[in-house]
Amino acid sequence: MSGAPHAAMGLLVLLCAALACGPRPPTTQTRPGDAVRIVAVDVGQGDCSLVLGPDGTTILIDGGGPSRQDAVWAAVDAYSGGRVDHVVVTHYDADHLGGLSSFLLGADGRAGTDDDGAAGATIWDYGDDGSCTTQTCDRYRQSRTLRGAQATVGQRFPLGDAELVVVAVNGQLPDGTRVPVLDENERSVTVVLSHGVFRALLGGDLTGGGNGTADVETPLARQVGRVDVLKVNHHGSETSTNQMALALWAPRAAVLSLGTDNTYCHPAATVVDRLGQTGAALFATGQGITSAGRCGATTWPLAATVGVGDVVVDGFRDGEVRVDGNTIP
Numbered sequence: 001m002s003g004a005p006h007a008a009m010g011l012l013v014l015l016c017a018a019l020a021c022g023p024r025p026p027t028t029q030t031r032p033g034d035a036v037r038i039v040a041v042d043v044g045q046g047d048c049s050l051v052l053g054p055d056g057t058t059i060l061i062d063g064g065g066p067s068r069q070d071a072v073w074a075a076v077d078a079y080s081g082g083r084v085d086h087v088v089v090t091h092y093d094a095d096h097l098g099g100l101s102s103f104l105l106g107a108d109g110r111a112g113t114d115d116d117g118a119a120g121a122t123i124w125d126y127g128d129d130g131s132c133t134t135q136t137c138d139r140y141r142q143s144r145t146l147r148g149a150q151a152t153v154g155q156r157f158p159l160g161d162a163e164l165v166v167v168a169v170n171g172q173l174p175d176g177t178r179v180p181v182l183d184e185n186e187r188s189v190t191v192v193l194s195h196g197v198f199r200a201l202l203g204g205d206l207t208g209g210g211n212g213t214a215d216v217e218t219p220l221a222r223q224v225g226r227v228d229v230l231k232v233n234h235h236g237s238e239t240s241t242n243q244m245a246l247a248l249w250a251p252r253a254a255v256l257s258l259g260t261d262n263t264y265c266h267p268a269a270t271v272v273d274r275l276g277q278t279g280a281a282l283f284a285t286g287q288g289i290t291s292a293g294r295c296g297a298t299t300w301p302l303a304a305t306v307g308v309g310d311v312v313v314d315g316f317r318d319g320e321v322r323v324d325g326n327t328i329p
Helices: 003-018 069-080 094-105 135-144 217-224 243-249 269-278
Strands: 035-040 049-052 058-061 086-088 122-125 148-150 156-159 162-168 190-195 198-202 229-231 253-256 281-284 311-316 321-323 326-328
Touching: 035 069, 035 190, 035 198, 035 229, 035 253, 049 069, 058 069, 069 094, 094 135, 122 135, 162 217, 190 311, 198 311, 217 243, 243 269, 253 311, 253 321, 269 281
Parallel strands: 058 086, 086 122, 122 148, 198 229, 229 253, 253 281
Antiparallel strands: 035 049, 035 311, 049 058, 156 162, 162 190, 190 198, 311 321, 321 326
């Protein structure tokens, strides 16, 4: 999208931010030339990330819920100058797919036209068995018709001297084993970002056995090992981020994408406690739950940084990690 319509949309994003009616506009920072960058984009209750390599290669992972396409456009423009080389769809839940579908189709709602988002980028997902029958999935199918492909475990996306590697798809793991999965979250495409000794894990809504879900996290964590940064699975839901997986990942920083006073009670108190016990520095796009109510107010560790909008992580070859410009021990 370019020209007057795109400029008008940018003004709308700024106006909404001023009126507190949507995600705040991105506050960009200059990416260090020798760093790989992860941006947890503030899409309210949903998930969207940008990964930018030292060479400028850009991968968009998910795109928030319905009507969040403006936040996706704003982030892509602000952080990568409009460049997107690949799109990864972790799974087909509306809070990951709704805004992305609209972004990919553009303002005219049709694939293959001049206003498509990420035009020319390949769209990777876990495959399509037709089981998702929502309007959101129908719109997504339109966007992927001309450029969709199925991600596979071990697939590598070069990012200059960094790389993104797919480590889980539909329950399939790097050692060839497969965890039986049925639930949409269990199927999540999961990736590891590596740059020198720096490593980060991004897993969509991957499950860890909570609330009767399949435990994909633990066997995956045994194979992946330690990471410096964990993009916390499923917005901190009870279904994910189990104790064993966390111990194996041992992250130095953990980032949650969630909405303030969301209706899902994210993050779960048990998950926040587990994360706090690791000693990892915690960051969240939203504030979680701010009042007692049905969910109970979120009690964050004193050192947690929450409600900040976009969370910007820079990882360096020597393992240094900076979040929003601040070095993490």
